[in-house]
Amino acid sequence: xxxxxxxxxxxxxxxxxxxxxxxxxxxxxxxxxxxxxxxxxxxxxxxxxxxxxxxxxxxxxxxxxxxxxxxxxxxxxxxxxxxxxxxxxxxxxxxxxxxxxxxxxxxxxxxxxxxxxxxxxxxxxxxxxxxxxxxxxxxxxxxxxxxxxxxxxxxxxxxxxxxxxxxxxxxxxxxxxxxxxxxxxxxxxxxxxxxxxxxxxxxxxxxxxxxxxxxxxxxxx
Numbered sequence: 001x002x003x004x005x006x007x008x009x010x011x012x013x014x015x016x017x018x019x020x021x022x023x024x025x026x027x028x029x030x031x032x033x034x035x036x037x038x039x040x041x042x043x044x045x046x047x048x049x050x051x052x053x054x055x056x057x058x059x060x061x062x063x064x065x066x067x068x069x070x071x072x073x074x075x076x077x078x079x080x081x082x083x084x085x086x087x088x089x090x091x092x093x094x095x096x097x098x099x100x101x102x103x104x105x106x107x108x109x110x111x112x113x114x115x116x117x118x119x120x121x122x123x124x125x126x127x128x129x130x131x132x133x134x135x136x137x138x139x140x141x142x143x144x145x146x147x148x149x150x151x152x153x154x155x156x157x158x159x160x161x162x163x164x165x166x167x168x169x170x171x172x173x174x175x176x177x178x179x180x181x182x183x184x185x186x187x188x189x190x191x192x193x194x195x196x197x198x199x200x201x202x203x204x205x206x207x208x209x210x211x212x213x214x215x216x217x218x219x220x221x
Contacts, residue, residue: 052116070101088174102166
């Protein structure tokens with residue numbers, strides 16, 4: 001075969017390959033372009049505003065108080081004629097109950113950030129008559145509205161106390177748990193003295209001073 005014939009046949013083969021490639025590229029549709037996400041959709045929250053189910057008073061009664069008992073009942077000293085009965089967590093289940101109370105309390109206390117009525121409809125607390133022992137719902141709301149930063153601070157104080165308990169429960173330190181439960185109790189009491197029964201503050205402060213003197217005297221002995 002002449003050089004001219006070989007060149008011609010090679011040219012035909014190359015042309016066929018090129019034609020096939022071009023045909024394939026035309027028949028394969030291009031992938032659809034991704035649609036841009038609207039700015040409004042990108043910034044849209046995943047959930048809507050939280051809606052409360054109960055009042056603050058009911059939330060405390062049905063959630064916060066029962067959960068705190070997991071902690072307060074876990075470590076106690078009971079003095080009686082039979083002597084001192086010391087209760088503390090001893091088993092894994094005992095410590096797990098404390099952890100459940102602490103972490104659920106730490107999460108649940110943030111529900112107080114959700115605006116809600118302070119009492120059920122028609123409940124005015126023990127706020128009537130001469131020298132009422134409790135503030136009315138309207139008085140509590142006025143205090144919170146006047147200083148919302150203080151309300152937030154009380155919530156954070158309760159949360160931090162619960163997280164302290166959770167950390168101690170993970171370490172299974174019974175002695176530290178007793179002290180942490182006292183911190184939690186104090187955080188609760190400070191909130192109550194501010195928003196529920198501020199008239200008891202003088203009596204509570206006097207009791208604290210009496211206990212401090214007693215403890216100081218006991219250490220000297």
